[in-house]
Amino acid sequence: MEVLPFRPMSATSEVPAAFRHAAGDRGAIRLIREALSDIRSRRRLVRYLVQADIRKRGADTLLGNIWWVLDPLLQMVVYVVFVTIVVPKPTPDYPLFIFSAILPWKWFTATITDSTASIVGKDQLIKQIQFPKIVLPTAAVVAGAVSFAFGLVALALLMLFYPDRITPYLLLIPVIAVVQFVFTLACGYLVAAGNVFFRDLGNVETHLMRLWWFLSPGLYSIAVFDNLQIFKEHPTLRTIVGLNPFAILFEAYRKVIYGSATPQEPPGLPNFASLAFLLVASLVFLTFTTYVFKRLEPNFAKVI
Amino acid sequence: MADETRPPRVEPLAGNAITASDLGVSYDLRFTRKTTIRNSLGQMLGKGNSQKFWALRHVDLHVQRGESLAVIGPNGAGKSTLLQVLAGIIKPSEGVVDVIGHVSGLLTLGAGFDKELTGRDNILLGGAFLGLDDTVTRELLPSIIEYAELGDFIDAPIKTYSSGMRARLGFAIATSVDPDILLLDEVLATGDANFRAKSKARVIDIVSAAKAVVLVTHDMNWVTEYCNRAILIERGELVMEGEPAAVVELHRVHTEEARARTVAEAEAAGVDPRIVRVR
Numbered sequence: 414m415e416v417l418p419f420r421p422m423s424a425t426s427e428v429p430a431a432f433r434h435a436a437g438d439r440g441a442i443r444l445i446r447e448a449l450s451d452i453r454s455r456r457r458l459v460r461y462l463v464q465a466d467i468r469k470r471g472a473d474t475l476l477g478n479i480w481w482v483l484d485p486l487l488q489m490v491v492y493v494v495f496v497t498i499v500v501p502k503p504t505p506d507y508p509l510f511i512f513s514a515i516l517p518w519k520w521f522t523a524t525i526t527d528s529t530a531s532i533v534g535k536d537q538l539i540k541q542i543q544f545p546k547i548v549l550p551t552a553a554v555v556a557g558a559v560s561f562a563f564g565l566v567a568l569a570l571l572m573l574f575y576p577d578r579i580t581p582y583l584l585l586i587p588v589i590a591v592v593q594f595v596f597t598l599a600c601g602y603l604v605a606a607g608n609v610f611f612r613d614l615g616n617v618e619t620h621l622m623r624l625w626w627f628l629s630p631g632l633y634s635i636a637v638f639d640n641l642q643i644f645k646e647h648p649t650l651r652t653i654v655g656l657n658p659f660a661i662l663f664e665a666y667r668k669v670i671y672g673s674a675t676p677q678e679p680p681g682l683p684n685f686a687s688l689a690f691l692l693v694a695s696l697v698f699l700t701f702t703t704y705v706f707k708r709l710e711p712n713f714a715k716v717i
Numbered sequence: 718m719a720d721e722t723r724p725p726r727v728e729p730l731a732g733n734a735i736t737a738s739d740l741g742v743s744y745d746l747r748f749t750r751k752t753t754i755r756n757s758l759g760q761m762l763g764k765g766n767s768q769k770f771w772a773l774r775h776v777d778l779h780v781q782r783g784e785s786l787a788v789i790g791p792n793g794a795g796k797s798t799l800l801q802v803l804a805g806i807i808k809p810s811e812g813v814v815d816v817i818g819h820v821s822g823l824l825t826l827g828a829g830f831d832k833e834l835t836g837r838d839n840i841l842l843g844g845a846f847l848g849l850d851d852t853v854t855r856e857l858l859p860s861i862i863e864y865a866e867l868g869d870f871i872d873a874p875i876k877t878y879s880s881g882m883r884a885r886l887g888f889a890i891a892t893s894v895d896p897d898i899l900l901l902d903e904v905l906a907t908g909d910a911n912f913r914a915k916s917k918a919r920v921i922d923i924v925s926a927a928k929a930v931v932l933v934t935h936d937m938n939w940v941t942e943y944c945n946r947a948i949l950i951e952r953g954e955l956v957m958e959g960e961p962a963a964v965v966e967l968h969r970v971h972t973e974e975a976r977a978r979t980v981a982e983a984e985a986a987g988v989d990p991r992i993v994r995v996r
Contacts, residue, residue, distance in 0.1 A: 427848035427849075427850070428819055428847075428848035430817075430818060430819055430897075431815075431816060431817045431818065432805050432815075432816055433813065433814070433815045433816075434802070434805060434808050434809055434813070434814050435809065435812070435813040435814075436741070436808070436809050436810050436811045436812060436813070455845075455848075457845055457851060458842075458845040458846060461841060461842050461845045462842070465831060465834055465838060465842060468834065468838070469831075469833045469834065535829070537829055538829035538846060539806075540801070540806065541806070541822065541829070542804070542806070542821075542822070542829075542846055542847060543804055543805040543806045544846055544848065711807070711808040714801060714806045714807050715744055715745075715807060
């Protein structure tokens, strides 16, 4: 009979050696601090989950990871064809114009979809071992960011067709991506926890996100809003639309990648003030959703 | 904070691995099982009655180092819920539980596998979920592969494995840790006869190495043979605690009574008792 050696768990550092669980709710600050230490102590688990995600996505498909590059490009082609038919006089260099929005949007939607399934998909494990559940949506969001980084290859390929738009401002993409990452993480925690209790959240999300995309200046410039009658009559409505995180993000990405369409401008510095505003707002939102997640976490094993 | 305002009735002693006092776990039936937004909105706007179901209530329990405690009782009595609370998976709705020492349960074999990943990736991921140090997992890797008799399949996705291979791998991963407190929930009845013998020997190894064991089982021979104390749980309440033989006997009597009652009810209702499912 083979011998299977085993190691004392005291040799492991990631699991607490004692705990006390008592009925009752814990305070918000304590929960958020706990979330931070959860992720810090289990960062290797997050890394493995991200690696597993990337490996799986590459396997079993004809083109493997090439899809990360191909997918946003094909999506761009579809929109270019559609808009060229509908709009008689298109924006110059329109493919690049919309691609600068498609790429970050694809990151967001794919990540939200993955986060939504992240907790529910691990139901068997959650019922059987105690581990901080917050690592699951965290890993989903980080994996999404990695896909986005690969997607930049597609952007690089596309830029080859527009050499005069290649500027050092492109180096600011990671700065904008950090803001988007914080916002996405905040949303990811919320949908991951929400889906445990409402299993049809995914269906609702699909439609909400589609609506969100068309309400955001992805296929069009935000300048379009200024000509709309409804916004002229209700300036507050225009302000609200301007506060849309993806209005800020798309405009910022577009500014460094493409420049501006109306008026015609070469690439330049994004609006740092609105990016800073979005970052602060996202951090506040993230704190809130982390609290919500940690507050709901003890019920996951019961409900799932 | 609840820990300060509600002093435990049973003080955690130095020698106690587990101390539970007035433990209660309630389930909110509104949220159990596949809720959709429509369902719960309807319930929230409607009566708003929170239907509570107590899976466990008023359970006082302590397990000392070196003890092996058996938890027995009919199906649905709350045995598995108790183990989940002791493992820290479920937080109690009432009372306090103190656990001193690393606690681990044996997973239902292969439960957490990611079918798209290879056996090797699953071992590493499983180790990370269990909180094992990476160097430890990598050190254990060859012996796990050998024990599970996987050979070259270790680098193939789990979805290509036979059910026997999956069971063996799951068992090897789950038993690769040596916790201070071991929680066992019916892990022995899997695989072919050969593997059952092999796994039973392994479990006995771990049980004797662990400082404390809590075991849920329907195998009364295990209880009398390997446990030095037993508790009987029925409908979420602790009915008896004591010598394994005495607790097993009471459980047998209660089971007999329940069976007789069901048969009598069936006869009274004019149903053939042979087709009545005995709980």
